[in-house]
Amino acid sequence: MSKRILLIVSGGIAAYKSLELVRLLRREGIAVRAVMTQSAKQFVTPLSLGVLTEDHVYGDMFDLKEEREIGHIELSRQADLIVVAPATANILAKMAAGIADDLASTLLLATDKPVLTVPAMNVRMWHHKATQRNLAQLRADGIHVMEPDEGVMACNEWGRGRLPEPPAIVAEIKALLAVPRGLDPLADQPDFADEERVSRLAGKHVLVTAGPTHEPIDPVRYITNRSSGKQGFAIAAAAARAGARVTMVAGPVGLPTPTGVTRVDVETAREMLSAVETALPADVAIMVAAVADWRSADEAPRKLKKDGAGAPAPLELIENPDILAIIGASPHRPGLLIGFAAETNDVVPHAKAKLAKKGADWIVANDVSGDVMGGTHNAVHLVTAAGVESWSEMPKDAVAARLVEKIADALSE
Numbered sequence: 324m325s326k327r328i329l330l331i332v333s334g335g336i337a338a339y340k341s342l343e344l345v346r347l348l349r350r351e352g353i354a355v356r357a358v359m360t361q362s363a364k365q366f367v368t369p370l371s372l373g374v375l376t377e378d379h380v381y382g383d384m385f386d387l388k389e390e391r392e393i394g395h396i397e398l399s400r401q402a403d404l405i406v407v408a409p410a411t412a413n414i415l416a417k418m419a420a421g422i423a424d425d426l427a428s429t430l431l432l433a434t435d436k437p438v439l440t441v442p443a444m445n446v447r448m449w450h451h452k453a454t455q456r457n458l459a460q461l462r463a464d465g466i467h468v469m470e471p472d473e474g475v476m477a478c479n480e481w482g483r484g485r486l487p488e489p490p491a492i493v494a495e496i497k498a499l500l501a502v503p504r505g506l507d508p509l510a511d512q513p514d515f516a517d518e519e520r521v522s523r524l525a526g527k528h529v530l531v532t533a534g535p536t537h538e539p540i541d542p543v544r545y546i547t548n549r550s551s552g553k554q555g556f557a558i559a560a561a562a563a564r565a566g567a568r569v570t571m572v573a574g575p576v577g578l579p580t581p582t583g584v585t586r587v588d589v590e591t592a593r594e595m596l597s598a599v600e601t602a603l604p605a606d607v608a609i610m611v612a613a614v615a616d617w618r619s620a621d622e623a624p625r626k627l628k629k630d631g632a633g634a635p636a637p638l639e640l641i642e643n644p645d646i647l648a649i650i651g652a653s654p655h656r657p658g659l660l661i662g663f664a665a666e667t668n669d670v671v672p673h674a675k676a677k678l679a680k681k682g683a684d685w686i687v688a689n690d691v692s693g694d695v696m697g698g699t700h701n702a703v704h705l706v707t708a709a710g711v712e713s714w715s716e717m718p719k720d721a722v723a724a725r726l727v728e729k730i731a732d733a734l735s736e
């Protein structure tokens with residue numbers, strides 16, 4: 324059956340791009356029904372949008388005829404995905420606060436469907452602490468947020484805040500539509516019909532490590548890597564949504580704790596190992612953290628000072644404990660042990676080698692030679708004893724949802 328989008332157009336100068344977005348979606352065979360906010364109608368007319376969607380364009384909450392015919396709950400019920408594009412700072416703020424004062428915000432509050440927001444606004448509005456706070460809240464609530472583009476804005480300023488080009492939005496929408504319904508990380512309040520699927524990990528304890536570690540050189544300096552923690556946090560969130568009890572041991576990252584996840588914050592690899600050992604037993608452990616492989620052999624108790632010779636003091640490194648390998652060989656090894664492999668070359672052969680070396684059941688391998696570390700998307704290969712599955716590039720929370728579904732399948736076998 325063809326997929327259906329409910330597109331909410333809010334009022335910004337980029338609203339005109341929603342017309343092109345509808346055209347491209349329809350060309351992909353995706354049906355679009357549109358809702359416009361009052362201010363969106365200042366930028367594009369309901370008539371243009373209606374011609375392109377070949378449907379009525381909804382706008383007024385208090386149009387009783389519309390309420391009787393379809394109802395604001397019914398509008399989102401008929402959609403596979405709700406897309407807010409462009410999403411103004413105003414509608415994002417209303418969503419984060421749960422304000423429902425027009426049709427668009429009311430149906431966003433009333434829906435149990437996945438939601439993708441595509442923000443577009445002036446660069447200073449984008450970087451404003453209030454907007455960033457709202458975005459963090461929305462992400463923690465399981466709403467997808469697409470990063471705006473950088474460039475010249477309609478107001479002649481330069482910076483981040485431009486609506487991504489419609490083909491990029493279509494690609495994001497298609498990736499999200501590919502996520503199995505019921506385990507979508509965004510489906511925070513599942514339909515009753517989905518409850519059984521969503522609770523597939525009920526009664527299971529899932530342990531996740533996430534983020535980088537910091538290995539101190541002296542009280543002000545440390546060794547680390549570019550891991551953002553996004554993939555690990557997304558996996559913890561997806562496992563919690565699937566009904567598991569989730570313990571997440573997180574290195575130093577500022578991401579909000581996903582709903583329903585017990586978070587243990589650590590700094591170093593040694594602290595991470597000890598927190599992981601304390602959290603066991605678990606049914607499944609997913610080691611997503613990018614643990615620093617080495618630490619300073621001799622952590623200085625005071626700040627190291629320049630000695631005037633022009634050369635830094637040599638830094639002697641020693642290897643950190645390999646948490647995955649230690650757990651893989653431990654009597655408390657979880658029934659399903661999953662590692663990640665960050666590689667810049669020969670991704671699958673390296674991952675196969677890690678599977679054996681670390682005693683893991685599965686390795687999720689990714690190529691980190693691009694901007695995966697810190698980025699929002701990931702293309703991974705799932706390496707198991709049964710073979711290799713390569714997944715096309717998708718948002719990190721879609722990778723998480725798919726992996727959690729695989730885990731649920733494996734546990735139910």
Ligand code: CTP
Pocket residue numbers: 532592610611612613614615616643644645646647648661662663664665666677681
């Ligand atoms: N890992 C770990 N403890 C370490 C290093 C890695 O638990 N000290 C885990 C990671 O969480 C990941 C897996 O091992 O699940 C692979 O991590 P990766 O950094 O790709 O591999 P390395 O062990 O560092 O191997 P190499 O240096 O050969 O790439």
